[in-house]
Amino acid sequence: MGKYILKRVGLVFVTAFIILSLTFILMKLLPMDRPIGLAPDQLRYYNTQVRLGYMVQVQGPLMPGQTVDVTVNDGGKLYYYNQVPVMRQYLSWLRNVITRWDWGVSSRIERNVPAIEIIARKLPVSMKLNIIALFVSVPLGFLFGIIAALQKNKLPDHIISTGVMIFISIPSFVFITFLMLFFAYKLEWLPSQWPPEGLSWQMQAKAYVIPVMALSFGTIAGFTRYTRAELTEIMSSEFLLLARTKGLTKRQTVIRHALRNSLVPIVPMIIGQFIGILSGSMILEALYGIPGIGSLFVTAITNKDYNVVMVDMALYTTIGLFAGLLVDLSYGIVDPRIRMGARK
Numbered sequence: 001m002g003k004y005i006l007k008r009v010g011l012v013f014v015t016a017f018i019i020l021s022l023t024f025i026l027m028k029l030l031p032m033d034r035p036i037g038l039a040p041d042q043l044r045y046y047n048t049q050v051r052l053g054y055m056v057q058v059q060g061p062l063m064p065g066q067t068v069d070v071t072v073n074d075g076g077k078l079y080y081y082n083q084v085p086v087m088r089q090y091l092s093w094l095r096n097v098i099t100r101w102d103w104g105v106s107s108r109i110e111r112n113v114p115a116i117e118i119i120a121r122k123l124p125v126s127m128k129l130n131i132i133a134l135f136v137s138v139p140l141g142f143l144f145g146i147i148a149a150l151q152k153n154k155l156p157d158h159i160i161s162t163g164v165m166i167f168i169s170i171p172s173f174v175f176i177t178f179l180m181l182f183f184a185y186k187l188e189w190l191p192s193q194w195p196p197e198g199l200s201w202q203m204q205a206k207a208y209v210i211p212v213m214a215l216s217f218g219t220i221a222g223f224t225r226y227t228r229a230e231l232t233e234i235m236s237s238e239f240l241l242l243a244r245t246k247g248l249t250k251r252q253t254v255i256r257h258a259l260r261n262s263l264v265p266i267v268p269m270i271i272g273q274f275i276g277i278l279s280g281s282m283i284l285e286a287l288y289g290i291p292g293i294g295s296l297f298v299t300a301i302t303n304k305d306y307n308v309v310m311v312d313m314a315l316y317t318t319i320g321l322f323a324g325l326l327v328d329l330s331y332g333i334v335d336p337r338i339r340m341g342a343r344k
Helices: 002-028 039-052 086-100 115-150 155-169 172-186 201-235 238-245 250-262 269-288 293-302 306-334
Strands: 055-058 070-074 077-083
Touching (some): 002 086, 039 070, 039 077, 039 086, 115 269, 115 293, 115 306, 155 201, 172 201, 172 269, 269 293
Antiparallel strands (some): 055 077, 070 077
């Protein structure tokens, strides 16, 4: 078991290293991200790039025919910079991240602010939003799935199954659009945009209702479908028939045996569904004005703020890979018959 965990953790780090390395190289092959702002801000950014090993400063004046990548005019004084080759930038990036945990600074979103600092400020909002959505989705998904399985081929099952087909096929950003139109603009019960900091806790609490509902609908439908499928299969198994012949009531059979066995493949899904909610909140955060890592990722891509994109990519990649690891390990916890890394 211990060797298996170490092997999987090592595989996670190797996979993350490959994904982030390819992402860095591909982004450096794109047109260079040029900072906005006055000349002093631009000089500060480019000097940081020189310090990190991504650029070199060229001493002027330039020779006839000599070209440079960047020219900054600060009150009539010219400063010249060139990018170093991509592989040299890549090696510098590895050294900076491994030795100093330095991911560079933002060029556009928050000029010259460390990218890791921006992500750290935005992360709590996204995590809180997604965790609330998960806590709402899991019990409701289980409940509807159990009802549909116990009432198989009856009216409640048909209603729930139809709702699952509808809600599972509509993305969260479509839900939030309709929720905003109905609850915020038509009824005016809830805020139409994420409120600024400093308002009352009641207003802050209301702000979570629309995005949590939009994130939860699809997840509830997913849990309902899987719970119904697993419980239906268990209910028709031979060991439940044996339990009934021994004198157990249908309720006792369901609670003691059917539910416990049906949850074995479903419980690890909770971790995977959290990743699905987290990735699905990107566009949703941008639409509702939520200051989280999802909307930050969209803004960073739009503004070509590559250092912020890299940190956001690293965060999503790490969460996704470790979630996959936890899913694998959770199978061995909820089902004792599974032995991690066991040889046949």
